[in-house]
Amino acid sequence: MPLSSLLAFNKPYNVICQFSEHEKHASLKQYIDKPDVYPAGRLDTDSEGLLLLTNNGRLQAKIAHPKHKLPKTYWVQLEGEVNESGLANLAQGVNLGDFISAPAQVRRLPENESNLLWARNPPIRVRKTIPDFWLEIIISEGKNRQVRRMCAKAGWPCLRLVRVGIGRVNLFDLGLGLGQWQAIDEGDL
CATH class of the missing domain: 3.30.70.580 (Pseudouridine synthase I, catalytic domain, N-terminal subdomain)
Incomplete structure (x- = not known):
């Protein structure tokens, strides 16, 4: 073999x-x-x-x-204002309709940390009147479009999603x- x-x-x-x-x-x-x-x-x-x-x-x-619970770490650029209720929602698990996500580890990324990433081609849409911010989200499930769906449920459209760790x-x-x-x-x- x-x-x-x-x-x-x-x-x-x-x-x-x-x-x-x-x-x-x-x-x-x-x-x-x-x-x-x-x-x-x-x-x-x-x-x-x-x-x-x-x-x-x-x-x-x-x-x-x-079932193996291997953590997967994502950096997610989100549209809107960061707020504690949205962060708490992600951390405790989100009802996505077809399943409830397991609790996630969530932290806000300082701006200089997201600068470690390469420029995306094509670039994301930027709206001058709507702010954006970065989160690090660690999950162990990884179901179809799970992180994007979790963030949308918390009220933040996903502009960019980068998996940085497995x-x-x-x-x-x-x-x-x-x-x-x-x-x-x-x-x-």
């Missing part, structure tokens, strides 16, 4: 999490030339940041499935540029 591969990839905006060609979006194939690896979880095309890929089904399930793997520690990937060790999780 071949050795397990685990890759960390800094997924750009507008890239779909599949290797097969897509009519509207760039695919992983345009960035990753390693055969027989598959995404462990997904990031929507309009989300950016850390994506892990592996050739090991057991490891893929450990990373992606909510378990102990952190995009900034890896030093990966946008669209770059590198092999990592399973023990890093």
Whole structure:
């Protein structure tokens, strides 16, 4: 049996999490030339940041499935004014209709911290009359569009969503540029 591969990839905006060609979006194939690896979880095309890929089904399930409680850290740029009731709502869990999210760890990011991120292409919409702010949200579920839906329920439309960490793997520690990937060790999780 071949050795397990685990890759960390800094997924750009507008890239779909599949290797097969897509009519509207760039695919992983345009960035990753390693055969027989598959995404462990997904990031929507309009989300950016850390994506892990592996050739090991057991490891893929450990990373992606909510039952393993592997924390996933997101930096989210939101439209509006930050308020304590919205933060408390996210921290205690949000009723999203089809499920109630587990409590999240939430903190407001200082402006200089969000400067660690690359410029998005295309840039987000900026409205001069409506402020925006950044939050760090850590969840262990990762259901379809969960962070965006949680923020919308708290009253904040999501302008930008970047996954910066999965378990102990952190995009900034890896030093990966946008669209770059590198092999990592399973023990890093």
